[in-house]
Amino acid sequence: MEVMLQSGSTKAPKGTLLRTHEFTDPRGEHSCLVLELVGKSDDLATVEQECINVVRQGIVDADGAAEARLDGVLKELNGLLKAFIVAGAVEDAHMLVAILTADGQLHVSHAGRAEAYLIRRGTASQITEYTPGKPSPTFVHISSGTLEPRDAVVFCTQRLLRALTPAQLAQHIARDDRAVDGVVRALDGEGEHAAIAVLRTEGVQVTMPMRAARPTRRSREQGLRALLAPVLSAIENVVRSAAGALAHPRWFGTAREAAGTFVADLSHPQRRRRAHLFLLAGSLSALLLVWTTVHVFTLSQRSKTQAELEKLVGQISDQIQAADSRRLIGDVVAANEILSQAEEQAKTVMDSENGTFRTEALDLLDSIRAKYAEVNNIIRVTSPTVLVNVASRSADIVARGLVSVGDGEFTIFDRQDTYRVLQNSVDTPVRLSDEELIVDGAAFPQSRLASQVFLLTGNDVVEVIDGQRKQMKTEDPAGWMTGQDVEAYLKNIYVLSAEKKQIFKYERLTDRYTAPLPYNVSGDLTDALDMTIDVNIYVLKQGGSVVKLFRGEAQPFVISRAPEHVLDSVTKIAKAPGGNLYFLDPTHKRIIVVSENGDTGDAAYVRQYVLEGEQVGNLVDLSVDGEGTRLYVLDEKRLYVIDLVTR
Template sequence: MSFKIIADTFSIARDATHFIQLKTVKKPRSDEQIWLAIEIEGETKYARSIVQNIVEVIEEMFFEKTELDTYERFEGTLKEVNLILKNLAEKHGEEATGSISAILGVFSGNELHLTQSKNAEAYLIRRGKLSMISEGLSGKSKDLFVNIASGELMPDDKIIFATSRLLRLMTQTQLVNIFGDGVTEAVDGLRELTIAENDLNLGATCIHVKLPQKNSTPLERAKTNPRLLKIQQWAKKIQNIVAEKISEKTKGTKVNFNRKGILIALVSIVLILMISVSVLMDSRRNQVLRDEYRLRIETMNQDLSVANTKGYANDKETANAILDKVEREARDILGTNYFRQEALALMGKTQEIRDSINNTIRIKQVKPYVDLKTKNPSIQALGMVTLDENFFVYEYNKIYEVILDQVLDPKVLDDNEVVTASTAMEDQGVVVLMTQSGRVMEYQNGQVSFADTNDVSWESGVALAAYGRNVYVLNPTKNQIYKYSRLRGAYTSMTEYNGDADLSNGISMAIDGNVYVLQKGGEITKLFKSKKQPFRVEGMPGDISEVSQIFTIAELNQLYLLDTINKRVVIVEKDRNGVAHYVGEVVFEELDNVKGFYVNKNEDKLYLLTESEIYQVDI
């Protein structure tokens, strides 16, 4: 008797000296399958090829020589694997193979055959009790695999193949209990415990053995197939009609079928047969598709394990590419009538792994920190700045001062002007606002006034930023940043700050001594003393072409980028020698129409402004 096997896997390799792979090898039209859990520790470039060689030997030796029984084929396969590793060590040295901890298990009918090396262990949970089934299989021989253990499987057995000792993470009782909700939940629990152990590298395969569904005959399938049942009902009706007609005409006399009656009966029979064959063929096609999607889901689960490993090895680009592939395939399966729950689970797990790899914080059920509607139910905020740790929110002609979490009555800025940009001058205690007409206003101590410059008029721009007593105006149309210094009675004449940078696509600006200009498409241009500086961001896991605002100040160690389209703030560590690094992101899926943001000087709180509220988030 063959069992149905339900399995899930995970692996965590924290550095490049640990290579972990979890593989399943099986062939079409064969009930036998081999599961491999392997961890290779050491500075070896041959780790991936070692695993590939093992898989190829399994395919060639175990699944091809079917004239031998299962045990003999497994034994021959292990001898060939040992020989390959021995040749590799002789040719390139012992360090070429690294230290290999592995479990190799064969499921054949109702039997399990397994072997083990080094630190890898296999556990069996049966009737609520846990036992180690790999103990004593490692020998003193230099061969990787020495002994084989065999045993009979029983329905509802649960088996764990692990590349390291699991009982260092939990007790036997806890390990049994963690399997109570299924293999996927068990894997999730083991992953969380492994992550908590900062120094542990681990790969694990969790398997649940179940009784298979009985293989039914076509006749039995017909009894449960809705379409075949309808056909049978039609046939029964035809039979009853024919019987009634015969009964009416013969009334007990001998029946003489004429040619027309026979033809009708034959056509009916042929029609029924054709429909039956069509339904059975359709059923067969459905089964083929189910098998295909099942294999795809198994492959996708293995891909997730690889992505997880790549992520912990800091190969985020490869990890995210694998996750994108899994997500696309899961969406494809969602578009069919097969394995929808499994596809949804895969998508959820994909997001979970992606969030872990990319250091993503997702804000859930966040409540407003400040409700601006208490002062104006129809408020449509446009932006926000901070001054002396107080917020100043502006809409097109009003400004709202927020002290702690209390909103003061709004001040009308001007009945004829529309505010388009703003910044705060901490050293001067002034909020500076630029209007659509190119004029500049100041808000200080509850008073609003227009600010003059020694020039005839101010240069217009799309963004403002302040540093010390200077205000900077970004004007991409003229490819320039205009600098004004605040004096006692007015601002100086403008000076052109940009010397050699292309700012024609600039949309936002931040200053910490350096000037950072965010361009359309996500590029950041850095200037210092009017000169463009080398600047690039490494480790960015995805596209940031939709970011629209940049924020930093001298006291912060990071740059913050607001992406309102994808509802997130991307965090980038400031550069050293021209190279900045991606740190993480905060995703706010539940918030719409975010207009501005601010990060406090301790860099532990993020404030997000919508059209009518301010939200506070721990980061």
């Protein structure tokens, strides 16, 4: 496999060393060490040399399986770094060690905030494990996988997705010899510093004996035309002679006389053999004429089709460039329309019967999808970080919802039980009711109440305070209103009832709630699904439309620049205090982010996060932290955490 490593770095601040080192050995393996060391300038060169010696002796000069050698090197590096940190020579370290075997197996590990990304077919995805909280200068995980021809792997001592979207990263890496320079400029523009390396695979080298080149389709067609040229010329002469004879007035008499002679020869004992030969030759000539005519027509049609497909491929390339131009001037709608047309044309080329330009069409489809992701700011989260696996407490759990309590604490609930989540641990489930089912839940954020409230079937409301459940009453003699969503805000709870097209507001008293007050005055809440509250109440309806209410009155709310049909399948809505709106789309396993200008009320599409990986199940709920920096997404078994792009 042909392997090429490109490296570079940003400007290093004082007391920081940024380096990349490449190692090769006769086994055909390629290894690299990418490091960023922070500490005393006089000691950093010594630390660097010690790290180089450990990698060279443990990987290049050692024997054994690649992953085992890497594991041994990581243990030595962990001990070395710990010793230097204790001695005060190193304050912090961010490093990557990778080994690529001759058969294309890549093993990579990281310490600190360093990360590795795989660029495959125009799509970028992170391949190193995400570490929540403050990064530790310790090697913990080894990520392994097989590289394919034309893959690229980016090693960086900085979290690149803070400065670039995955689509922008893939676009920079596609520039081959300028890849590292583009990433460095992006990091410099954000005031970040890092060491960077790009590992490229160009394909498998196979040594084979020389053999005659197989003729291409075009050369075969040219040879066939040369072979048929004399035949076509002879047929043309015959046709011209026949046309001249037909124009002569004695043609009919001559033809009748020749036909009579031929029929007589068929029964004549001496001339019968010659007549049979003439008959056979005439039949073969007729077949050859028909075959030649059909084949020439087919070649002509095929050449015409090939020319049309070649023109179509050129048009698709032009459309991709036109979409990029539209993106640069901010016309996202037009860019998406152009890309949709280009995709349909590329599929037309793919579906052509003769298979011409199919490889080019595949490459163009990859380019179209990468450009679509760039235009619409789509971030693909491959194998998102699992904060907790609730199935570890109850294997048959089917989670229904998520309640954010604050300070890293959550409550996950199914139809009967609640599960307290603190940091990355799950408590034993607590059953709220043996007779009724949980509809929805909410928490009083940053409140002296410090309680959670759950809406149950059977018109009941239960609060959980300090782990103790308490059935709450309302002053309404008719009992609690039924609904499908409950939210807490200040000292009130709000119950959304799509059936009654209303939101009912209850104020909490000392040990009970007041009678409900209808909140909605002018909003159409037909087919309402979910709501979220941040001064205003935002009600999500089927089909993705949103009703914004302030003091019960409907307010203008239109989302601009959104891709067509992007909100058609959303089921949940959440909002960071004073920040963006987040929509959950379980069908496409994505979260759509929409910004809102608090002064004008204008809303605009920002980006979307697409969750990818076999472990990601049916998404059921979401929550965002108070700072708007982390997104929590719940499926039926697991709670995931995603670092949000804040710029």
